[in-house]
Amino acid sequence: MGERIVMRVGESLVAGGPPGTAAEPEVAIGEMDGPFGTAFANLLGNQVVGHSRVLALLNTDVMVRPPTLCVSKVSVANERYTNILMGTVQYATAMGVLDSVRSGDIPRDKCDELGIIISVWLNPGIVDVKDLDHKILFDIHRKATSQAIHKAMTNQPSIDWLLENQDKVIHKYFEKGIKGEI
Numbered sequence: 001m002g003e004r005i006v007m008r009v010g011e012s013l014v015a016g017g018p019p020g021t022a023a024e025p026e027v028a029i030g031e032m033d034g035p036f037g038t039a040f041a042n043l044l045g046n047q048v049v050g051h052s053r054v055l056a057l058l059n060t061d062v063m064v065r066p067p068t069l070c071v072s073k074v075s076v077a078n079e080r081y082t083n084i085l086m087g088t089v090q091y092a093t094a095m096g097v098l099d100s101v102r103s104g105d106i107p108r109d110k111c112d113e114l115g116i117i118i119s120v121w122l123n124p125g126i127v128d129v130k131d132l133d134h135k136i137l138f139d140i141h142r143k144a145t146s147q148a149i150h151k152a153m154t155n156q157p158s159i160d161w162l163l164e165n166q167d168k169v170i171h172k173y174f175e176k177g178i179k180g181e182i
Contacts, residue, residue, distance in 0.1 A: 010152025020126040023144035050075035056094040096145025
């Protein structure tokens, strides 16, 4: 077995598709036999109304490894939203996890020792999209999941990059606020 992975954290944003399809997952990855595993078990066992916590599944009874817990960032109160989140997005998340194992970002020999907690964001406006292209939604969420895991496992961005670019990167919603657009 390789070095211990106590906890790694990462995020990603993949946008550019049709309205409502952007993905912005945040992940925490760690060994299940320590504090991370305790957090994982507590999240799974302590469900909160409106913020479902479910395992990432390939299908209704096929969980991925490392075990991955999907936590909704948005309050879930609409049946269509729930079906999209617990269908297309949950499946995309599961596939993104397996892509990360296949690429080597998650060491294959650690898949039974690690766990992943992923905060999943699905735009609430998705329920109003009439002809939702589930394939595009799937592709975007799959890519965002694997990118967030890659960034977590490679400690990106590095502190050197952050310090070098601190004054060059401007949060887009701050910029919109300054311009009076929000």
